[in-house]
Amino acid sequence: MEAMVLAAGAGTRLRPITDHTPKALVEVNGRPIIAHVLDRLAQAGVTRAVVNTHHHEDQIREFVRNNTPSEMEIVLSPEPNGPYDTGGGLFAAAPLFEEDKPFLLHNVDVLSTIPLRDLIEAHHAESTGADKAPVATLAVTTEQPQRRLLFDDAGLLGWENTGSDRADVGNRRVRKSAGPVRSLAFTGIHVVDPRIFSLSNRTGTFSIITLYLELAQAGHRISPFYVSEYRWIDIGTRERLEEAEQNAW
Numbered sequence: 001m002e003a004m005v006l007a008a009g010a011g012t013r014l015r016p017i018t019d020h021t022p023k024a025l026v027e028v029n030g031r032p033i034i035a036h037v038l039d040r041l042a043q044a045g046v047t048r049a050v051v052n053t054h055h056h057e058d059q060i061r062e063f064v065r066n067n068t069p070s071e072m073e074i075v076l077s078p079e080p081n082g083p084y085d086t087g088g089g090l091f092a093a094a095p096l097f098e099e100d101k102p103f104l105l106h107n108v109d110v111l112s113t114i115p116l117r118d119l120i121e122a123h124h125a126e127s128t129g130a131d132k133a134p135v136a137t138l139a140v141t142t143e144q145p146q147r148r149l150l151f152d153d154a155g156l157l158g159w160e161n162t163g164s165d166r167a168d169v170g171n172r173r174v175r176k177s178a179g180p181v182r183s184l185a186f187t188g189i190h191v192v193d194p195r196i197f198s199l200s201n202r203t204g205t206f207s208i209i210t211l212y213l214e215l216a217q218a219g220h221r222i223s224p225f226y227v228s229e230y231r232w233i234d235i236g237t238r239e240r241l242e243e244a245e246q247n248a249w
Contacts, residue, residue: 044116107188112232153179156222174217
């Protein structure tokens with residue numbers, strides 16, 4: 001199985017640590033974040049991973065050259081004029097995927113105990129069921145941070161933001177609701193069907209969530225996979241880094 005690790009971001013909220021170190025190599029309990037992520041992917045059966053790079057790209061290249069899990073091949077996807085954000089980075093890396101099968105997409109700054117194999121199996125189960133096969137399956141929790149995604153019985157419906165400074169405050173729905181609407185937190189871990197590359201002509205810099213909403217508006221299904229009972233943390237700030245350091249990962 002293949003995967004992609006989104007590791008091109010500058011990690012501005014982790015400064016000054018990331019002034020000289022890429023976010024992917026910031027250490028948690030003595031190990032770079034990306035090492036934790038690659039180990040989890042290997043445990044889930046991933047044998048080939050694409051890693052996009054921009055900020056301090058040379059350091060990430062050196063790290064994967066010397067620290068790749070023995071059972072895994074790592075391919076880098078540099079973004080020289082980037083970073084291209086989550087969606088742009090994925091689409092720029094599209095030619096690097098070799099398998100025409102669903103793949104894991106994982107933010108580099110996310111640590112979790114989420115069972116990735118279960119996420120993969122859930123995506124495959126929906127793809128072979130009677131309903132419309134999902135373009136992606138997102139690991140979500142019932143936590144209530146300021147930024148959340150909205151889902152109903154047909155999948156992704158919209159978003160809402162009650163105060164995060166990283167996005168516009170407000171809410172948006174891209175279609176009429178089908179059943180009860182649930183407000184859920186996205187963990188930054190998803191399974192994506194490769195047909196996504198044929199469903200949009202987008203290029204450049206854009207968010208994967210923006211793309212998902214466009215696809216949902218066009219009638220494509222983006223499914224939730226509930227993981228509230230598992231631990232996860234998004235190491236986006238120095239406070240979250242300190243929190244991660246206080247727990248065993």
